[in-house]
Amino acid sequence: MANSTRSRSAERLVDILVELHLNGVVNRSALMEKFKITERTVYRDLNALSPIVEHTGNGLYRLIHTAQSTYGQGLHHTISNFLNADNFFPERHTDFWQKLESRVDENHILILGNDAEHTVQRDIRRHLSKIEKSIKNRNVCQIVYKGKTRLINPYKLINQKNIWYLQATENSRLKSFSLSQISWLDIQKSTFMPEEHVIELLEKRLDPWVSESTFEVKVFINRNISHYFQRRNLLPEQELLGEESGGVTLRCLAAHENQILPLLFYWLPNIQILEPVWLKEKFVKTLEAYLAQESAP
Numbered sequence: 001m002a003n004s005t006r007s008r009s010a011e012r013l014v015d016i017l018v019e020l021h022l023n024g025v026v027n028r029s030a031l032m033e034k035f036k037i038t039e040r041t042v043y044r045d046l047n048a049l050s051p052i053v054e055h056t057g058n059g060l061y062r063l064i065h066t067a068q069s070t071y072g073q074g075l076h077h078t079i080s081n082f083l084n085a086d087n088f089f090p091e092r093h094t095d096f097w098q099k100l101e102s103r104v105d106e107n108h109i110l111i112l113g114n115d116a117e118h119t120v121q122r123d124i125r126r127h128l129s130k131i132e133k134s135i136k137n138r139n140v141c142q143i144v145y146k147g148k149t150r151l152i153n154p155y156k157l158i159n160q161k162n163i164w165y166l167q168a169t170e171n172s173r174l175k176s177f178s179l180s181q182i183s184w185l186d187i188q189k190s191t192f193m194p195e196e197h198v199i200e201l202l203e204k205r206l207d208p209w210v211s212e213s214t215f216e217v218k219v220f221i222n223r224n225i226s227h228y229f230q231r232r233n234l235l236p237e238q239e240l241l242g243e244e245s246g247g248v249t250l251r252c253l254a255a256h257e258n259q260i261l262p263l264l265f266y267w268l269p270n271i272q273i274l275e276p277v278w279l280k281e282k283f284v285k286t287l288e289a290y291l292a293q294e295s296a297p
Contacts, residue, residue, distance in 0.1 A: 176208035211255035222270040
């Protein structure tokens, strides 16, 4: 009987530890209900875990020295949010985390991303701590970018398709600076006051091509490739305007012609620019120049 009691106690302790790792906290009353045990017994279980578990008040317990998020979630939730795991697994319940280790071992699921830049290790080692410090303390930074010295107000560091960008304002204009192109960065003593409209824009448009001024582009996509655009957005802030037997008409917003033109060239000959006229003309002239160069002796 004693062995059976110890076995049940051990199972509860393991279960409590699993829940702590998964959710960050456990609730004393919820444990009593879950295991159908008395308050005295749950106190005894939690006391057995006292070297690694602490009481935080209101019947809640957490792992000692475990960083907790605002919502009391565990470290794995913080990491998954940081790495934008919603893109791959939008729903991550307890069952997901319990199966995660076996999925990794079995190697039945593989998530592939873009290759990182060759200099990423050097760039992060050289700039990350300085950039984080300057953003947190609102320090103006002096950088050498593509050989030119600039004074910037840093706001955010983002990674898109495994390329790092520093989003900052220069002369009150919001820009994105490729981290690999920053050869030197120095934190100045002077500080700046973050502008609310810049913060709102960065939160709204999670893209290195962020800008306070954008232009609208309308395109027609032929039927034989339209499903690629309908299953997910391939153009910035893409919106479906109409669908017909020959294809679909889309609208998107671009911050610069160099943001949108390469995307459109990729889908030739199955894409057509409808508006604006100046972009359509630039599109055609670029193609004509390329063809003339290729046909030259």
